[in-house]
Amino acid sequence: MQVFNTLTKRKEEFIPLNPPIVTMYMCGPTVYDYFHIGNARSFIMSDVIRRYLEYKNFNVKFVMNLTDVEDKIIKKANEQNTSAQSVSEFYANAFFEDINKLRIKKANEYPKATAHIEDMIELIKELEQKGIAYNIDGDVYYDITKFNEYGKLSGKKIDELEAGSRVEISELKRNPLDFALWKKAKEGEPSWDSPWGKGRPGWHIECSAMSTKHLGDTIDIHAGGNDLIFPHHENEIAQSEGAKGKQFVRYWIHFGFLNIQNEKMSKSLGNFFNARDILKLYSVDAIRFFFCQTHYRGPLNFSEELLEASEKGVEKIKNFLLRINEEIDNVNSNETVNPFDINKYVIEFENSMDDDFNTPKALAVIFELIKDANKLLDNNHLNKQSILEIKEFLKKSLDDVFGIISFDEMKANVKSIEDDLIKLILDLRDELKKEKNYNLADKIRNSLNDLGIIVQDSKTGTTYKKKF
Ligand SMILES: [Zn+2]
Incomplete structure (x- = not known):
């Protein structure tokens, strides 16, 4: 199996550290609002990757964090005259509702930042002891000059970055690129006790501390949106490798950008969509189909026309499933005029997915199967055994891996019509x-x-x- 690794910028053979276990960490939401359709793409595609690894009999330990202390949460709480905790709890619940509707499999753990403050403090202390972190009057920074490989994930050069950045006068850090590990408490903000006085953790240290706590010092896959490569993931590497002296992540997987009608999605352009709103307009089947039709690394354009086309694609699949369900009892069980070779499709499907999770190619294989099988059914040339094999393969691919069709939901629908x-x-x-x-x-x-x-x-x- 080949996986594109952002760190080496090429496809590599996928070899987990301790097979059949695969440890996978996905940067989760900052719970200050409903998540948008671009986040939904990352969440759904990481879910498809996890499901395919499970299809390949890996035992995936999947962890996704919730950032529940952050500037945006505090800002919203102040605007609404409520506590940061009540804001984050409200949107954490909304997050779970939405991912459940999107058929995203539950993670093994959803660690919350506020429940791991001690772990973060310990990690910062390790960095301080090694002389990588420094404290200025209660603010603790990471000294990037102490980590030689800084920039290795994003490919950015420190001098170029320095030239392009400015230091705020209020900040006393040594280098403009040094980032906050611990922020000194300000009036009206949530804070915790620490060796450096009251304060709260920086965003980057959360993921380093929580992934180590739940998955160990070295994890197999770390995934997230493209926009997180720099500085978030670059800083995670600096923190974890700086403290532990070990490789932090074996495979970095990043999801491409999502545009709306060929424009960048932004609140100011008025083309900003929450996953929640989109779920009111389109079926979850079509939404997952839509995302799987594009390779996870490529850019993706979101438009009404493409979603409508996805609904049609799903309908085609469902019609075929209903047809084979109906014909299964009618076909001649001994008919072997044209023996159907299901393995041909299974192998093509797996080859596509083994090639850096090429979901559009794998979906095309399924449509080819549907076309070929329909032709054979028209001529009464498909026997019962073949239909059962087709059904089993479509259950594994479309339901278990892609999550596009829920066979249970389809069965329940057929049943309720039967009862009516x-x-x-x-x-x-x-x-x-x-x-x-x-x-x-x-x-x-x-x-x-x-x-x-x-x-x-x-x-x-x-x-x-x-x-x-
Ligand atoms: Zn993260």
């Missing part, structure tokens, strides 16, 4: 009984019985049971 139809027939049968047309009423009861539906008449009305 039985009720309709029984209502009509009641009418017949009222008209004393007992012959026809009995005929309906017997026919339903033949289908495995037992009708029971009593004084209070008619009920039914299904035979197994």
Whole structure:
């Protein structure tokens, strides 16, 4: 399996540290607002990658943090005249609601920054002892000149960065690129006790401390949006490798940008969409289909037309699934005129996904399968065994890996229509009984019985049971 590693800027053979375990850390949301559709792309594609690793029988330990103390949260709390805690709790709940609707599998852990302050303090102390961190009157900074490899992830050169940055007069740090590990408490902000006095952690130290705590010093995969490469992930490397002297992450995976109608999404342009709003307009099936149609690293343009097209794509898949469900009992079980080779499609699907999770190519394989199978069904050339194999493969690919179609939901839908139809027939049968047309009423009861539906008449009305 080949994975593109942002650190080396090329595809590499994927070899986890302790197979079959794969440790995977994903930068989670800062819970000060609903997450937007660009975040949804990162969350969904990291979910697809995790699901595919599980398909390949890896045992994935997936951790996603929640940043619940940060400037934006404090700002919102002050605006709304409430506490930072109540803001972060409200949006953390909204986050869980939304990812559940988007069929994103639960992580093994969702560590919260405020529950790991001690771990962050310990890590900062380690950096201070090694002379990498320095304290100026209660503010603690990371001295980037003490980490030779600073810039290795983003490919940025320190001198160029320095030339382009300015130091705020209020900041007393040694180098403009030094970043805050611990921020001295300000009036009206949440704060914790520390060896440097009251304060709160910087954003970058949160991920270093929490990933180490839950997944160990070296993790297999660290994922996040492209926009996090610099400075966030660059700083995470500096902190973790500076403190532990070990490789922090084996494979860095980054998700591409999302534009809206070819423009950058921004609140000021009025083209800013929350995942929550999009879920009101389109099915989760179509949203996941839409994201899987583009490679996770590439840029993606979000438009109504593309979402509509995704709904159509999903409909095509569902129609095919309904068709094979229907035909499974009708086909000639011995028909082998054109034996169907499911392995051909399975291998192509896996080859595509093994090539840096090429979901658009893997989806194309599925559509090819649907086209070929439909043709064979039209000519009655597909036997029962083949249909069962197709169904099993589509369950694994479309449901287990992509999460585009939920077979359980489809089954439940078909079932509820079935129940509605039985009720309709029984209502009509009641009418017949009222008209004393007992012959026809009995005929309906017997026919339903033949289908495995037992009708029971009593004084209070008619009920039914299904035979197994
Ligand atoms: Zn992070």
